[in-house]
Amino acid sequence: TGSSCESWDVKLLQVSTFAVDRGNFKTCDQSAFCKRQRALKPGQSPYRALLETLELSDSRLTLQLINDNNKVHLLLELYRLQGNMTRVKINELKPLRPRFEVPDVLIAEPPTEPLSVLSKDDNGVVLSLGAKNQRLIVSARPFRLDIMQGPEVLLSLNSRGLLAFEHLRLHKDTDKEEDGLWEETFKSHTDTKPNGPTSISLDFSLPGVEHVYGIPEHADDLKLKTTDGGDPYRLYNLDVFQYELYNPMALYGSIPVMLAHNTQRTMGIFWLNAAETWVDISSNTMLDFVQGSSEKPQTDVRWISESGIIDVFIMLGPKPSDVFSQYASLTGTQSFPPLASLGYHQCRWNYNDQEDVKSVDQGFDQHDIPYDFIWLDIEHADGKRYFTWDPHKFPQPKEMLQGLMDKRRKMVAIVDPHIRVDSGYKIHNEITSKDFYVKNKDGRNYEGWCWPGNSGYPDFTKPEMRAWWSSMFAYDQYEGSMENLFTWNDMNEPSVFNGPEVTMHKDALHGKWEHRDIHNIYGLYVQMATAEGQTQRSGGVERPFVLTRAFFAGSQRYGAVWTGDNAAEWDHLKISIPMCLSLGLVGVSFCGADVGGFFKNPSTELLVRWYQTGAYQPFFRAHAHLDTTRREPWLFGPENTALIREVIRQRYALLPYWYQLLYQAHKTGMPVMRPLWVDYPKDTATFTIDDEFLIGSDLLVHPVTEEGSRGVTAYLPGAGEVWYDVHTFQKHNGAQNLYIPVTLSSIPVFQRGGSIIPRKDRVRRSSACMENDPYTLYVALSPKKFAEGELYIDDGHSLNYDTKKEFIHRSLTFANNALTSSNLCPDCNFLTSSWIEKVLILGASKPSKVLLKMDGKETPVDFEFDTSMSVLTLRKPGMNAGADWTLLLQ
Amino acid sequence: MTCLHLLLTLVFAVSLGTPVEIQRPRGVPLTKKPFYEENKPFTCLDGSRTIPFDRVNDDYCDCKDGSDEPGTAACPNGSFHCTNAGYRPMFIPSSRINDGICDCCDTTDEYNSGAKCENTCKELGLKERDVLQKMAEITKEGFLLKQQLIEEAKKGREEKQGKVTDMQENKKQLEEKVEALRTVKETAEQPEKEAKERHLKAWEEQKAAIRLEKDKAKMAEAFLELDDNADGFVSVSELQSHAELDPDADGTLTETEVQGLMGGAAQVDTSTFESVWTNIKDKYHSEVSREEADMSSAQKARDDFEDSEKALREMDDQIRNIEKELSFDFGPDAEFTYLYSQCYELTTSEYIYRLCPFNRVSQKPKYGGSETNLGTWGSWSGPENNKYLVMKYEHGTGCWQGPNRSTTVKLTCGKETVVTSTSEPSRCEYLMEFTTPAVCQEPANMDLLPHGHEEL
DSSP states (O other): OOOOOSOHHHHHHOOSOOOOOGGGSOOGGGSHHHHHHHHSOSSOOSEEEEEEEEEEOSSEEEEEEEETTTOOEEEEEEEEETTTEEEEEEEESSOSSOOOOOOSSSSSOOOEEOOEEEEEETTEEEEEOSSTTEEEEEETTTTEEEEEETTEEEEEESTTSOOEEOOOOOOOTTSOGGGTSSEEEETTEEEEOTTOOOOEEEEEEEETOOEEEEOOOOSSOSSOOOOTTSOOEEEOOOOOTTOOSSSOOOOSOOOOEEEEEOSSOEEEEEEOOOSOEEEEEEESTTTHHHHOTTSOOEEEEEEEESSSOEEEEEEOOSSHHHHHHHHHHHHOOOOOOOGGGGSEEEOOTTOOSHHHHHHHHHHHHHTTOOOSEEEEOGGGSBTTBTTOOOTTTOSOHHHHHHHHHHTTOEEEEEOOSOEEOOTTOHHHHHHHHTTOBOBOTTSSBOEEEETTEEEEOBOTTSHHHHHHHHHTTSTTTSTTOOTTEEEEEOSTTTOOTTSGGGSOOTTOEETTEEHHHHGGGHHHHHHHHHHHHHHHHTTSOBOOOEEESSOOTTGGGGOEEEOOSOBSSHHHHHHHHHHHHHHHHTTOOSEEOEETOSBSOOOHHHHHHHHHHHTTSSSEEEOOOTTSOOOOTTTTHHHHHHHHHHHHHHHHHTHHHHHHHHHHHHHHOOOSEEOHHHHOTTOGGGTTOOSSEEETTTEEEOOOOSTTOSEEEEEEOOTTOEEEETTTOOEEESSEEEEEEOOTTOOOEEEETTEEEEEOOOOOSSTGGGTTOOEEEEEEOOTTSOEEEEEEEOOSSBSHHHHSOOOEEEEEEEETTEEEEEESOTTOOOOOOOBEEEEEEETOOOOSOEEEEETTEEEEOEEEEETTTTEEEEEOOOOBTTSOEEEEEO | OOOOOSEEEEEEEOTTOOEEEEEEETTOOGGGGGGOOTTSOEEOTTSSOEEOGGGTTSSSOOSTTSTTOTTSSOSTTOEEEEOOTTSOOEEEEGGGTTSSSOOSTTSTTOSSSOOOOOOOHHHHHHHHHHHHHHHHHHHHHHHHHHHHHHHHHHHHHHHHHHHHHHHHHHHHHHHHHHHHHHHHHHHHHHHHHHHHHHTHHHHHHHHHHHHHHHHHHHHHHHHHHHOTTOSSOEEHHHHHTOGGGOTTOSSOOOHHHHHHHTTTOSEEOHHHHHHHHHHHTTTOOOSSOOOOOOOOHHHHHHHHHHHHHHHHHHHHHHHHHHHHHHHSOOOTTSTTGGGTTOOEEEEOSSEEEEEETTTEEEEEETTSOOOEEEEEEEEEOOOTTOGGGEEEEEOOSBOTTSOBOEEEEEEEEOSSOEEEEEEEEETTEEEEEEEEGGGOOOOOOGGGSOOSOTTO
16 A cells, blocks of 8 residues: 555645655754764774774684773674675673664574684784685774775775764763754654664775665665765655655665675675664765876765664675675575466555456456456455455455456455554454553553554564464464465554654664664564464465565565555656666565556556566566556557557566576575676676666566657677567677667567577466466577576475475576586476477577487477578477477587 | 367257267367368468468467467467357457366366366356346336337427427516516606605605604514513513523523613613614514505505516526426437436445436435535446447546546446446546436347357
């Protein structure tokens, strides 16, 4: 759902101009700690390392730091982590009270590698970071860390002296009120700060780096901008009503991970802190013009958080894929979604009743458009009491779900984390009796306004609470639910209409921790508990599917994310690309934007273009606000219905490829939807591109996102490589800007020469209906007449691929005029009835004969050759998709 | 995987009970059988290419138009024909063959998917015939009713037209009368007018004097009325009985308030009553109703004239209303006339919906609350071939951040005139289903109803 609004009164007062009310959200200047921290300028750091306190165990180095201004001691911990990572932790040596350390984000305590001291003197210590000639230099006065490889500095910490650690203290009358140390007020909301100032800050310098990415979620370009003269990028999960584009304002989710890239190396900085965080970026490249080009470019980054400790993971790459696997080793990978969830999702706030659901479902069949999921927003529940159904509109939910199941389709119903305070509501009563609600600063249950009116917020940071929440998804608890009902968690920032910045008061309490400490991870916990509930209801057999709006580092393990309440505007279509690319870079591959735009009514052209773009993004769901006119795909005339049908069919044909990429993301952490530079890291022309993208390594998509466009210019990367237009099979050379004339039906998509993509070209009503259908292999030859790809098959919905190794994973290779399928998982067991119906070899020459070698036999295969496009089509070779075989071109 | 039956033997029971076997490739309708000749090369129906016959239904798409795979899901644009003996034959997209979902009631689309389909054609056929029968009955009766409606409308129209003609005639007479009375009035007013003009000032003075005199008389009368005990004084309690004099209009006339009106005195005599009268005369209700002073002859002439003028205006209004009614598009045979100035209601769980055809649609919460206008009569907006199947009501109450409310009313044939359902498919765009005999078509001959064997 949703929209939200600061309060209903405000919503009603709002004029119809479309824009965020910026006054509802803080600038750095309005956030006391950010203002204090940002007032510190680069210079000599007051911190000094006390080398005599150095202790080195096998894998952990500790060292005390002292702030010479106030004599407060800090404890520095350094770890060398397996997989070329360094962890730096800084906490107070003896804090007045424990400071919050974020749990449940790391999948395990990261395995360490031995550290050794190479040299030590009064000025500092040099540590070996294992192989690759990497060293970590600890300088004592002032304190500073440098990570070196050979003579090259990769990254420095506190080199600009911006390490600042506000230690816990007792309230003194001498503290100035205007600094907001012990209380601050924003609009009508006062934040009582019983713990006083607790913020932390640290700077990182990246010599040789001009391009930094990541730290979603912001509605901004892929390449992060410098923040000099403006606000820093803000990470604070907020429900922003009608967000504006191209600015550093916080949005629904936060992933405090930044990637730094140049032609030599990709690195990552993971700042594990769940409090409100601001990130400043500056660069010296602007000065180059003045100082001459002799100076090495450098990007400086500074992180500021309101509470907690400094806990930083430095991922040293060096390849982009290394950074992805390094980050994945810390926080886990994208959950492997049910195949159906990669199909098309039809959503609206709201499908009004069972009859409406039925007629929309029938509409898809009447217009022969496939879809897998139909969604119900907040109006489906009885008085916004989640886990219930409106007795008038949805009196027979099981009947409705069975109707969908008969068509092999599924449903998602929303379950938000705000719970209606109502003594007649089971969920509320149980949470109350178990004392699971978040408390306000006085220890009473925290209450705020949201969709149902007065609402309580379950304390999802409590494991017992999450376990109970999960149990509510059991079929006997969630009345009317069935195995084809899945869940959507919205408003989990959490959204509190009458709270400060439309969220929870920072002095609310989660057990002994303040909301201030945990804010950015609340949404992750909601999705975690929901996904766990779905797994549990099936006895641990079925994969869950849960969509979330709020997220944090690690959220990728629990399902899909969408970019929230966008609008039916061309710029919002455009921004969906960098927004999902940024998420993909930091682990969240299963990303999408509301197709059509949530607020307002799209023009027909915009809607069609949005379908064409969304069909090539991982999570493909159309959604619309309650106040918009209906926009099911067939409501815009037969020509447009045909255009939308066509692109949804293209999506379904490519499901085997999408599925295989999600499997790869799940196994390795490689993003599914990628910026070009990930695969072409040395090609500087790719570094700022965010109007086109790769799906995996093999498909390049340049969606048309301009109104009235007659052509787009796509950059095809890769000198010496070729790309094939997937619609015409026309071959184009890499490393060129290609102008492509377009009509309303055009979706510029190219397959990389050298790749093999399996498709299911028989598109049916839903993905489940395509389960046993045959594959067509699209073999796109490189200039060296080589190609390779993979084929992944399993049952599409259960966890048996993991628990019982029930899957097929094959490598497909074309070399020396032979296409071979070989087994990548010999000890796997899964039987498929799918077979290979067709093989298209793009960029081929005409053979005299084609033979299928299988089971020691050779049989001839019919083929056709299209001379104009050099496409060889092998007719019905017919082998089982799980078999070993070779096709020989003679 | 690729083993598919090239040919299928289809066995049907026709109504005569004689089994007939017809061989043709799976999914081919009888009408296209001649194009699929066994053992002869097959030419795609679009003529694009010719292939050996063993490539028909071999689960590989050779023809761009999908015609070589009528019985498999191989072609993206193919269509599969199911005979559905007992029900009606149909084409389904070939993508629905063996997709695990039963589409054809004769189960022929799921021959290799493992889906457990039951042949439901017979039931469906019966049900359909039943429905068609009922529909036919409704249509038949509805059509008869429609004829009556047309007849009534015709009569009504003639009547109204006659009435208008009569009224036009009466109007003429009335107009003449008005003119005559105007002359009378002007004649009667003449002396008055002349006097007025000549002695305007004197006239004004005279009028003021008359007013004063009248007021005095009224005052004296009021004094007598108020002096209940006839003691020559009006007391506080006597005045207090006149609640209409309450100065703060709070419903009670307190003693203090009365004292205020009486200038603090406990009682007043005729001479001092004058000041009290000034305070109360605007509100004072006399206890006896009285006729106004006799009217002057001029006044009578004026009144006569105004009465007749009013009668003329009313007649004009009536004529205009009837003409407006006559100007509505009540259908090709005026069969919708009867809906005019009627209203039909439907109560749902939350609201009472009200459709007043050719006027407006509204919605009112069931449990109190004000009425919302869902649109006023706009136009007939059915499909081109019959615009009288849909009514559109527009420009209702505006929606917050949205359009003005509007309602589409879909008309279907029924014996009764009823609103059968309402919904709001899009925010502020309402949909109403409405049955009326006025849209019932002339029933087709009942004997032509399908009996499920036209395939053979």
